[in-house]
Amino acid sequence: MDIEISKEKKLAELFSALSEPNRIRIIKILKTSDTELTCSQVSKVLQIAPSTVSYHFKALRKAGLTNTRRQAQTKYLSLNAKTFQKYLPHFLDSL
Amino acid sequence: MDIEISKEKKLAELFSALSEPNRIRIIKILKTSDTELTCSQVSKVLQIAPSTVSYHFKALRKAGLTNTRRQAQTKYLSLNAKTFQKYLPHFLDSL
DNA sequence: TACATATTTCGATAAATATAGAAATAAGAG
DNA sequence: CTCTTATTTCTATATTTATCGAAATATGTA
Numbered sequence: 001m002d003i004e005i006s007k008e009k010k011l012a013e014l015f016s017a018l019s020e021p022n023r024i025r026i027i028k029i030l031k032t033s034d035t036e037l038t039c040s041q042v043s044k045v046l047q048i049a050p051s052t053v054s055y056h057f058k059a060l061r062k063a064g065l066t067n068t069r070r071q072a073q074t075k076y077l078s079l080n081a082k083t084f085q086k087y088l089p090h091f092l093d094s095l
Numbered sequence: 096m097d098i099e100i101s102k103e104k105k106l107a108e109l110f111s112a113l114s115e116p117n118r119i120r121i122i123k124i125l126k127t128s129d130t131e132l133t134c135s136q137v138s139k140v141l142q143i144a145p146s147t148v149s150y151h152f153k154a155l156r157k158a159g160l161t162n163t164r165r166q167a168q169t170k171y172l173s174l175n176a177k178t179f180q181k182y183l184p185h186f187l188d189s190l
Numbered sequence: 191t192a193c194a195t196a197t198t199t200c201g202a203t204a205a206a207t208a209t210a211g212a213a214a215t216a217a218g219a220g
Numbered sequence: 221c222t223c224t225t226a227t228t229t230c231t232a233t234a235t236t237t238a239t240c241g242a243a244a245t246a247t248g249t250a
Contacts, residue, residue, distance in 0.1 A: 006116070008116045008119040008120050008123065009116050011113070011119050012113070012114050012115055012116040012118075012119050015110040015111075015113040015114040015119075016110075016114035018106070018107070018110040019107050019110040019111035019114045020107055020237090020238075021101070021103045021104045021107045022238095023107070024103040024106050024107050024110075025103050028103065038196080038197090039196070039197055039198090040195085040196060040197085048238095048239080048240090049239070049240055049241075050196080050197070050198090051197085051198075051199080051200095051239080051240065051241075051242095052238070052239055052240070053197095054196095054197060054198055054199085055198090055237095055238075055239080056238090057197090058198085070246095072195095072196085072246090072247055072248060073194095073195060073196040073197070073246060073247045073248070074195090074196060074197080074247095075196080075197065075198095087189070088186070088189070089185055089189055090184055090185040090186075091183070091185075091186070094182070094183070094184055111207095115207090115208075117208095133226075133227090134226065134227055134228090135225085135226060135227085143208095143209080143210090144209070144210050144211075145226080145227070145228090146209085146210065146211075146212095146227085146228075146229085146230095147208070147209055147210070148227090149226095149227060149228055149229085150207095150208075150209080150228095151208090152227090153228085154207095165216095167216085167217055167218060167225095167226085168216060168217050168218070168224095168225060168226040168227070169217095169225085169226060169227080170226080170227065170228095
């Protein structure tokens with residue numbers, strides 16, 4: 001069971017997580033490639049420091065927009081379709 | 096004709112404008128009451144200073160999410176359905 | 191164990207944000 | 221012209237944010 005939180009607050013939280021172009025790009029890549037992404041891959045593609053990517057990954061994860069799977073040293077990021085479906089239906093389609 | 100801007104950047108801008116609970120509330124009231132709102136009305140309803148409301152109004156307007164109509168000293172805010180339709184289809188329905 | 195790779199955390203910093211109150215501006219009413 | 225009402229702008233402030241590089245942590249390999 002989730003903690004009760006006003007829908008407005010939750011939406012603001014989601015939008016906050018998505019209010020940075022690079023994060024939108026990460027979501028877009030995840031969606032269009034329909035695969036997982038690692039920190040270092042994104043770092044190369046978007047030309048930003050790994051630590052910055054890690055920061056963005058964390059923000060997306062915290063908002064519930066993505067999931068993480070660990071394999072050895074590597075962490076794979078994927079979309080959390082449920083959150084999009086629940087709070088931002090059709091958004092992924094419109095990307 | 097609009098200035099060229101990457102879609103990711105525009106989306107980030109829209110999300111940024113929506114990343115504050117009171118702004119979501121303003122959008123929600125505008126949508127559900129299907130009417131216009133003034134600064135002072137919102138100030139009373141949400142219990143925040145008029146100058147703060149004015150700041151939020153400006154942010155929403157700048158992102159293209161709302162329109163303004165002036166009548167005497169009063170400014171009426173309404174939704175800009177086009178922007179929602181173009182960039183956030185179905186979002187208003189899901190509010 | 192020592193080294194390599196991937197990620198995270200920490201420390202610092204510059205920029206942006208939300209907020210309020212005070213002053214300024216806009217417009218109508220007496 | 222003065223007063224009232226509505227909004228905006230200005231000033232200040234406290235908080236959050238995005239960013240990087242360096243150090244720390246995690247995990248696998250020689």
